[in-house]
Amino acid sequence: MRNLDALDARILLALDADPRATTVALADRLGLARNTVQARLKRLEEDGQLREPSRRVDPAALGYPLLALITLSISQRVGQSTREPILRIPEVIELLVTTGDGDLLARVVAKDTEDLHRITNLLLEVPGVVRSNTTIVLLEVQPFSVRSLLEGHAGS
Amino acid sequence: MRNLDALDARILLALDADPRATTVALADRLGLARNTVQARLKRLEEDGQLREPSRRVDPAALGYPLLALITLSISQRVGQSTREPILRIPEVIELLVTTGDGDLLARVVAKDTEDLHRITNLLLEVPGVVRSNTTIVLLEVQPFSVRSLLEGHAGS
């Protein structure tokens, strides 16, 4: 897999700024030929650097305004078998295996604090989960974005 | 803002399963008229439930295979002024204000552990940051996805 060059980064940045932009619009904005943009995008996708787009659904707009990060401690023996039941809880929208005091980190949405309490109890009922630690997200200062990363590559 | 009905959820699910799907393809797959899908999608976007798509760039494919979650404790007085310098660090790809023992949670990518050390030091140099706690992500069991949430709504 090749590394990104500056042109790749510029194309990805333009796409980040306007994900709806067509190939034609990108080429126009960047002052490139349509074929060039089309070829680079194709290669970026083939190389796995540009994954499928995602249509972003806002959980808050779905009625889940509460976002929490729940650290879960898992008893040694069970290991992987705890993940599946956790993922079956619909409100768990992301699950990471981590180092540190916890073993799993779950990103959880909820309708309100009572709902969050219910979900926390669900998590504690999962076999192998011995402890949980809930952190509530008060503000998403910067939602997930790789823009700053790309900017470094584009400046060369 | 209206709540999602089952049809909305089904459309969003189909879009989640295949984000590249055209309106025509969605209508075909769901057995609906193109106009119906087009109108529902338009309304979902107008209501803010369906945000702009995002082209997903994999940080690992960009040369940042290490993912860490860094909890930052902030001294009382400074508050918001710490956020800006933190966001200027390119490797910070997400920043949340949280309750709990930390005050900020930064999602950080790095080229390797040494790079992560460098970034941690950068964070500690930010005025107002008094303590940091780094957790390394070993595995993304379930990347961010609202699919499970939507499935609940679609089943009615």
Next chain:
DNA sequence: ATTAATTTTAAGCATAATGCTCAATCGAGA
């Protein structure tokens, strides 16, 4: 049960994007 309102469906149409191919041109490096 009948009426009213909303939603879905169907068709048409102009414009634009897409995926593709081919050949010419450009640029950097051997």
Next chain:
DNA sequence: TCTCGATTGAGCATTATGCTTAAAATTAAT
């Protein structure tokens, strides 16, 4: 200077898009 890879420009058939209009179907209310 020669060569290889990337970029460019053009063309072309197919398809999606955004939009409008009107009929049919569904739902809610009286």
